[in-house]
Amino acid sequence: MEKIDFTKGNGLVPVVIQDYTTQQVLMLGYMNQEALELTKKEGRVTFFSRSKNRLWTKGETSGNFLYVKEIFQDCDNDTLLIKVKPAGPTCHLGTYSCFGDDNARGFLYKLEQVINQRIDDDEKDSYTNKLFKKGINKVAQKVGEEAVELVIESKDDNAELLKNEAADLLYHFLILLKAKGTNLEEIETVLKERHKV
Numbered sequence: 436m437e438k439i440d441f442t443k444g445n446g447l448v449p450v451v452i453q454d455y456t457t458q459q460v461l462m463l464g465y466m467n468q469e470a471l472e473l474t475k476k477e478g479r480v481t482f483f484s485r486s487k488n489r490l491w492t493k494g495e496t497s498g499n500f501l502y503v504k505e506i507f508q509d510c511d512n513d514t515l516l517i518k519v520k521p522a523g524p525t526c527h528l529g530t531y532s533c534f535g536d537d538n539a540r541g542f543l544y545k546l547e548q549v550i551n552q553r554i555d556d557d558e559k560d561s562y563t564n565k566l567f568k569k570g571i572n573k574v575a576q577k578v579g580e581e582a583v584e585l586v587i588e589s590k591d592d593n594a595e596l597l598k599n600e601a602a603d604l605l606y607h608f609l610i611l612l613k614a615k616g617t618n619l620e621e622i623e624t625v626l627k628e629r630h631k632v
Contacts, residue, residue, distance in 0.1 A: 440513045441468055447483060448513055452493075452525070454532075455504040455518040458541055461525040462533040464493070466515065478503050480517060499523035547609050547619050554613060567610060574614045578607045 447465040464482035470490055473481045480501035484491035494500035501519040526533040553561040581604040588597045
């Protein structure tokens with residue numbers, strides 16, 4: 436990391452806290468130089484609390500610490516992004532994020548948009564669109580083939596082939612969802628409801 440410019444904010448810089456796994460933005464806090472050094476040293480996020488006028492380690496009372504995975508700085512060297520593994524709810528209200536429920540969307544959602552666009556725009560040269568136009572039986576068959584190939588690769592020791600087959604299965608699974616008139620968000624909702632049980 437280059438030297439952070441604490442002078443612009445009278446000794447403080449804003450710090451965006453993001454879940455390392457889900458990419459959900461969890462909260463915004465502020466750090467001074469001492470808080471940043473302590474965060475790097477201990478591996479847990481420590482802020483400078485403007486209301487308490489002192490260093491404050493998130494979770495020092497609740498136990499819901501924010502364990503540091505990665506630290507980034509912006510292009511102006513005056514803002515930090517810290518990706519963390521949260522040990523519990525981040526917000527003092529008991530929610531996952533200070534901005535409400537978890538609603539982060541990773542690359543799979545972007546890929547789903549690309550798939551939908553190629554189908555909706557009827558792109559003639561698109562493999563995705565051509566497969567979709569063959570109908571549900573062909574799409575389902577392709578998902579089945581990819582699932583079998585993934586199972587076969589899982590019995591071997593070639594990690595690269597395994598990852599490629601897993602990616603193929605996810606890709607074709609998204610086409611299947613489109614063919615069945617549903618989407619990734621609805622499947623995610625089912626999984627979230629199961630997780631609450």
